[in-house]
Amino acid sequence: MIEVKRPKEGFLSVFAYRMAPKEELFTRGHRACQGCAAALGLRLAMKAAGRNTIVVNATGCMEIVSSPYPYTSWAVPWIHVAFENAAAVASGIESAIKVLKRKGRLDPSKKINVLVFAGDGGTADIGLQALSGMMARGHNVTYVCYDNEAYMNTGVQGSSATPYGAHTTTTPAGKVKFGQGYWKKNLPEIAVAHGIPYVATACPSYPLDLIRKVKRSFELEGPAYIHMFAVCPTGWGIPPAYAIKAGRLAAETGVFPLYEVEHGRYRLTLDFEKGLKPVEEYLKFQRRFRHLTPEMIKLIQERVSAEYTRLKIMEETTNRPDYRSIAGI
């Protein structure tokens, strides 16, 4: 049995408001819905990234709510170009920084972080190619996908990150079809397959974990992909006050495991020694899942359990000394 050291910050999260950096760089006054976990996630990620950061935002909820001209919620340089090309724009910016430093037009000793925020539609669907190109080329960019599991900005249409069985306006639960008909695309694993230095999942319900992961992504040279779970009370049909709880339940049931992969080495940053809660606890209070049959819930449970087991095996395997020595990690 391989012993994996896990961060202890989980139970400290209740003190996050005291432990997180005070400076707000994604500031108040934006127009996100009540209980928007994506907005909270951005706020935390910005605390981790700090002032010397250029943010590239894909078209989507967070871009719309934060930049209605002449207002802006951004206290850092921020750019939005289009829906599918945030990773491409970030590639250009990162290259610019690199060459300007080399030519002495920027102070070479000054670290400037390039941070992308894009939704699941802008990542899993229309922006996947640009993201893949950015990761393959090895740009020093942290890409945060805030995954609210559908096109929320345009009125809750299904994306390839929409979970199996979920009702959306383009995957409605009807008489012969029962919501999203296929399994959620596994974006973190697609990122891992690019062999980039850092991949992680995160959730604003675990603020210190999220902050640590964003910070870690900037410590490592090269591309980083952080898949951030973003509970959307409006789109999912839950009370805004339940946003944090829903995020916790997603982790506790294994629906959204929190883990990181550093240079190919897996680590569950949150594990539950007493085992996972049944997925039903997570599904039952969301309107988008209320039509699910016991058979569908069973299928989801099997899938979630299998994926969690796979992650545990990956963790075990990639932490073995023999694997670590051949992988050089």
Place this chain on the structure above:
Amino acid sequence: MAKRRGIEVSIAIAEAAALAEVDVVSAYPITPQTHIVEHLAELVANGELNAEFITVESEHTAMSAALGASLAGARAFTSTSSQGLALMNEIVYIASSMRAPVVMALANRSLSAPISIWNDHSDVMNERDTGWISIFANNGQEAYDLTFMAFKIGEHPDVLLPVMINFDGFILTHVVEPIYMFDKEEVEGFLPPYHHPYALDPERPVTHGPVGLPDIYTEAKKQQEEAIRNSRKVIDAVWKEFDERFGRRYNAVETYKADDAEVVLVTQGSVTEAAQVVVDEMRKQGRKWGVVEIRLWRPFPFEDLKKALCNGSIKCAVVLDRAISFGGPLGIVMSEVRAALYNLSDRPMVVGVTAGLGGRDIRFDEYVRMFELGEECLKEEKEPDRVIIVGLRE
């Protein structure tokens, strides 16, 4: 002093970008512009050009990365053609709207289907309304000069707009021409260092690309329209300075033997010089023909064109379009020329022809036919609504 040497035009264009010391090149391989970016990649690989060369995974990303680099304070260059430009289209429009002075070398080419890698102007005409400064080159020397000057024009603080330089794919890109190539010392001071007043800089945070609600969108577009219209002053000034320093003169509208011509062919790109040869030959037979070239496509040179075509001698302007606007009058350039002259009482007749689509050669007798079509229309006193396709096989 500049040395004149035989060089492939694509390589010369790459050398022009290198002369401008571009910081970031992001480009995707597409025939016929490929040699341009291959040469730049080579210069970077050999340490002769201190730049970042981004081997992007699509044309869409090529423009996105160039835009990002440009607004991050780097001089950005890309090159494309045809389908690549069509794929880029979304970001082409955004680049001008976000005032990113990217320079793009555009090897003009037809659009699919049927797929064709050969030359016409379908690609650039598709981008007519994207808000870019758009300039045509007739030969390799012009492509080289104009590419170099494009940076000075686009990056001028009164302009801050992207510039595309058009030159005919294959007909220009793949020929070896004698070209006066500058050395660095010679152009010293001509091109100031790139500086974007609103670059992405953590010291001075700016928000680029915000949401424009209905209360602001119209005003934003009006500003953009004014910006490209005002760019004309800078374009003229840069061309003048270039002429004074290097002795080659560029004009928004170029004329050739138009002063005493009765019929002129209105052209863009490499057909201009071919038409000039035809004019020279036919003048020996007493035909009073000339050529008028619209070099500056955007901002459209209304006044220059009026002056060139309403010179008291020209009775008919035959406009040669190298693209088709389906279901319309067919000719895009023809429509614009006609619209520009619409209010003038002493305007010449405007007749539209199209030829040379998808790389089809335009033969000597076909140029003659175009001029003669103009003469026939004059005789019949009938200005056709639609463009006549010359060289069409029955």
